[in-house]
Amino acid sequence: MSRITEILESIPVDPLTGSISVPIYQTSTFVQEAPGINKGFDYARSNNPTRLALENIVAQMEMGHKGFAFATGLAAIDAVVKLLESGDEIIAVDDIYGGAYRLFTQIYQKFGIKVHYVDTTQAENILEFINDKTKLIWLESPTNPTLKISDIQKISEIAHSFGALVVVDNTFASPIAQLPLELGADIVVHSATKYIAGHSDLVAGLVITKTPELSEKIKFIQNASGAILGPWDCFLVIRGIESLDLRVRQQSENAKIIANFLMNREEIDKVYYPGLTTHTNHEIAQKQQNGLFGGVISFSLKKDSIDAANQFVTQTKLFKLAESLGGVKSLISHPAQMTHASVPREKRISSGIQDSLIRLSVGIEDPLDLVQDLEKALLSIDQKIKEII
Numbered sequence: 392m393s394r395i396t397e398i399l400e401s402i403p404v405d406p407l408t409g410s411i412s413v414p415i416y417q418t419s420t421f422v423q424e425a426p427g428i429n430k431g432f433d434y435a436r437s438n439n440p441t442r443l444a445l446e447n448i449v450a451q452m453e454m455g456h457k458g459f460a461f462a463t464g465l466a467a468i469d470a471v472v473k474l475l476e477s478g479d480e481i482i483a484v485d486d487i488y489g490g491a492y493r494l495f496t497q498i499y500q501k502f503g504i505k506v507h508y509v510d511t512t513q514a515e516n517i518l519e520f521i522n523d524k525t526k527l528i529w530l531e532s533p534t535n536p537t538l539k540i541s542d543i544q545k546i547s548e549i550a551h552s553f554g555a556l557v558v559v560d561n562t563f564a565s566p567i568a569q570l571p572l573e574l575g576a577d578i579v580v581h582s583a584t585k586y587i588a589g590h591s592d593l594v595a596g597l598v599i600t601k602t603p604e605l606s607e608k609i610k611f612i613q614n615a616s617g618a619i620l621g622p623w624d625c626f627l628v629i630r631g632i633e634s635l636d637l638r639v640r641q642q643s644e645n646a647k648i649i650a651n652f653l654m655n656r657e658e659i660d661k662v663y664y665p666g667l668t669t670h671t672n673h674e675i676a677q678k679q680q681n682g683l684f685g686g687v688i689s690f691s692l693k694k695d696s697i698d699a700a701n702q703f704v705t706q707t708k709l710f711k712l713a714e715s716l717g718g719v720k721s722l723i724s725h726p727a728q729m730t731h732a733s734v735p736r737e738k739r740i741s742s743g744i745q746d747s748l749i750r751l752s753v754g755i756e757d758p759l760d761l762v763q764d765l766e767k768a769l770l771s772i773d774q775k776i777k778e779i780i
């Protein structure tokens with residue numbers, strides 16, 4: 392049986408009623424026979440059967456020991472940082488998700504946790520910053536929005552030789568394309584808001600641990616801090632996971648077609664997609680991503696201005712202008728004015744986010760319709776430019 396079939400087969404049919412979908416246990420507490428004698432559940436912050444079903448599925452999906460569901464991706468990241476103590480250090484990928492950067496600098500810095508931001512696309516770059524205070528190496532691969540790739544296996548070897556743990560935010564790849572724990576990482580986090588739930592209808596986060604020791608620590612933090620995912624959202628995430636494999640394969644296939652289309656258009660300057668042989672770390676992506684490169688593509692226009700980008704992103708019909716990614720419906724965004732608006736222009740440009748950089752999250756629509764949608768938008772900027780001339 393294939394791995395994914397086996398995981399989906401393991402989702403229990405409700406033993407009481409035969410319900411094929413996992414029931415939503417909308418309850419705060421569980422009646423006990425005698426003090427401390429219960430059916431494995433006592434209070435819904437500590438545990439809930441719907442959440443437990445989800446946590447078991449994601450542990451298997453990521454080939455981990457245990458999974459933990461949180462209210463949002465950031466709550467999941469927050470739980471992992473709470474493994475540290477004052478004086479500890481983190482080495483993080485330099486174009487880390489903006490919300491993680493804000494959490495590290497504006498919340499955890501004042502508690503004495505120091506973070507070094509490093510270009511991890513060259514594994515050796517971490518050697519300059521790693522020391523006996525380094526407790527975590529924090530990776531995203533691919534990153535947002537320029538899809539940089541880091542070698543998880545190589546970095547894990549270096550990290551472990553210094554006694555540091557490796558955390559991979561696997562949101563962009565999904566466990567269909569990439570299994571960081573198999574590559575040597577110790578903890579995986581997800582914004583399940585994106586590919587895992589996949590329908591742009593909720594926010595959720597996950598932590599998956601590799602060892603019983605880490606599982607015990609995260610379980611303690613999850614219960615002690617309390618940012619758990621409610622049963623209704625756990626149900627929706629499970630429903631999303633049932634089609635995750637199908638969605639990610641179609642999104643990757645659609646994205647490949649679109650990336651090739653963009654490469655051949657004269658209006659386009661650069662195309663960022665790990666599936667293109669022109670991508671700087673294409674070979675590493677090929678090796679660690681199971682031949683699937685995901686549904687996110689970024690590109691810049693030859694006419695590199697905010698105006699040109701604005702013109703483009705307001706012309707597409709199927710690609711809806713919105714933040715977020717990973718859903719079945721295609722989205723388009725303009726990082727300079729949206730997700731990365733708070734980053735100073737110089738810093739933005741030095742990390743590759745040009746004024747005209749546009750990010751696509753490719754959905755599961757017919758790829759030819761998506762290509763046509765982009766083509767129309769490209770022709771419309773052309774038109775505008777001609778009018779100005």
Ligand SMILES: *Cc1c(COP(=O)(O)O)cnc(C)c1O
Pocket residue numbers: 463464465466488490531535560562563581582583584585594595596
């Ligand atoms: C969206 C996102 C997050 C944050 O997740 P939320 O569910 O929005 O809290 C973290 N990491 C990455 C890579 C993301 O794209």
